[in-house]
Amino acid sequence: MSNNKITRRFFIGSGLVGTFTLLNAERVWAKKEEPKIIVGMQKSETVKEDSYTLKIQGNPKSIQLLQVTDIHFNPYRKDKNVDETTRDIVKKLLDLTQPHLLAVTGDVWNENAFGRGLMYLEQAAEFFGSLNIPWFYTWGNHDMLSDYAKGHDILALAKNSMYRGGINEGNYHVIIENESNKKLWRMVCLNSNRYGLMNEQRQWIDQWCNKNTDVIPTFMACHIPIYQYHTIWENKIASGVKFEKVCYEKEQGESLPFLKKIPGLKACICGHDHVNDYSGVIEGIDLIYGRATGKGGYGADSVPKGGKLYSLYPSTGEYEWVSVTPNNKRWHPVKGTQIEKIEELPWQDELEKE
Numbered sequence: 001m002s003n004n005k006i007t008r009r010f011f012i013g014s015g016l017v018g019t020f021t022l023l024n025a026e027r028v029w030a031k032k033e034e035p036k037i038i039v040g041m042q043k044s045e046t047v048k049e050d051s052y053t054l055k056i057q058g059n060p061k062s063i064q065l066l067q068v069t070d071i072h073f074n075p076y077r078k079d080k081n082v083d084e085t086t087r088d089i090v091k092k093l094l095d096l097t098q099p100h101l102l103a104v105t106g107d108v109w110n111e112n113a114f115g116r117g118l119m120y121l122e123q124a125a126e127f128f129g130s131l132n133i134p135w136f137y138t139w140g141n142h143d144m145l146s147d148y149a150k151g152h153d154i155l156a157l158a159k160n161s162m163y164r165g166g167i168n169e170g171n172y173h174v175i176i177e178n179e180s181n182k183k184l185w186r187m188v189c190l191n192s193n194r195y196g197l198m199n200e201q202r203q204w205i206d207q208w209c210n211k212n213t214d215v216i217p218t219f220m221a222c223h224i225p226i227y228q229y230h231t232i233w234e235n236k237i238a239s240g241v242k243f244e245k246v247c248y249e250k251e252q253g254e255s256l257p258f259l260k261k262i263p264g265l266k267a268c269i270c271g272h273d274h275v276n277d278y279s280g281v282i283e284g285i286d287l288i289y290g291r292a293t294g295k296g297g298y299g300a301d302s303v304p305k306g307g308k309l310y311s312l313y314p315s316t317g318e319y320e321w322v323s324v325t326p327n328n329k330r331w332h333p334v335k336g337t338q339i340e341k342i343e344e345l346p347w348q349d350e351l352e353k354e
């Protein structure tokens with residue numbers, strides 16, 4: 001269990017306090033637009049493609065992918081500087097790493113209290129669009145809206161966006177090609193909604209595999225970890241840091257056999273558990289946690305906010321990752337190390353004190 005001071009439970013609880021404070025002031029609005037859950041989200045056919053092709057100039061030896069996750073923007077929180085600090089973190093990480101593309105793996109905004117979800121999404125899409133880099137997005141469990149069809153459109157039509165999940169309830173893929181149209185790498189983006197990868201996503205993977213048989217080095221991206229993130233830690237396969245239980249929600253391990261059907265799949269990248277940063281290979285698939293990014297999320301007292309930089313080598317299908325903080329501290333765990341105690345952390349000077 002977590003021994004960090006700000007836990008997931010506290011984080012959810014503090015969100016509820018904020019919600020309650022706003023409730024009296026805006027009761028009428030709240031009645032009009034009730035928050036809805038993501039499961040069974042509407043589709044949109046405004047953008048009919050379910051894939052995006054990203055052309056990279058020249059023929060680079062490696063592709064640099066920066067992942068940010070668990071952004072947790074909430075302009076209505078008491079401390080107004082938190083979101084600005086998170087935006088600064090993202091910008092600094094981009095400056096430091098100069099990636100070819102950006103992955104945003106969910107929990108970008110803060111529920112849909114008083115029907116504000118769409119406004120949060122619009123602001124976030126504008127921010128990511130302003131960064132001058134192609135970006136893709138996967139849905140997080142906190143990313144809630146009253147109108148998901150509109151949400152798909154905002155995401156797909158935003159500047160520099162590669163999101164193409166509108167017609168498949170948030171599932172799509174991105175292909176990275178060089179100038180001569182050679183496919184270098186592929187990202188399969190899944191909507192893990194509130195419960196993890198359930199039957200509907202597994203069925204989508206099956207249908208997708210029937211149509212996409214090319215063997216290309218591939219990563220899968222989603223927000224909620226699959227069950228085997230738990231197994232790799234418990235069986236000492238994983239290396240890294242772990243300060244909370246793996247929150248695989250309702251998924252119970254059934255998804256891995258489906259993921260293994262994806263041709264060329266090397267690794268899964270996810271977010272959700274802010275104070276876990278580790279990876280390990282199970283049945284040929286590398287399960288990798290992103291580094292939580294947003295100051296509005298719990299966990300900076302044990303795992304400093306940052307991002308994860310992946311170097312992808314298309315000619316061999318190999319890849320490397322390193323977690324990066326805005327101070328340019330870079331970290332990859334020594335193979336075989338499992339850290340669960342604050343005093344064993346290598347980044348003592350970067351921990352946020354309460």
Ligand SMILES: [Fe+2]
Binds near residue numbers: 223271
């Ligand atoms: Fe989450």
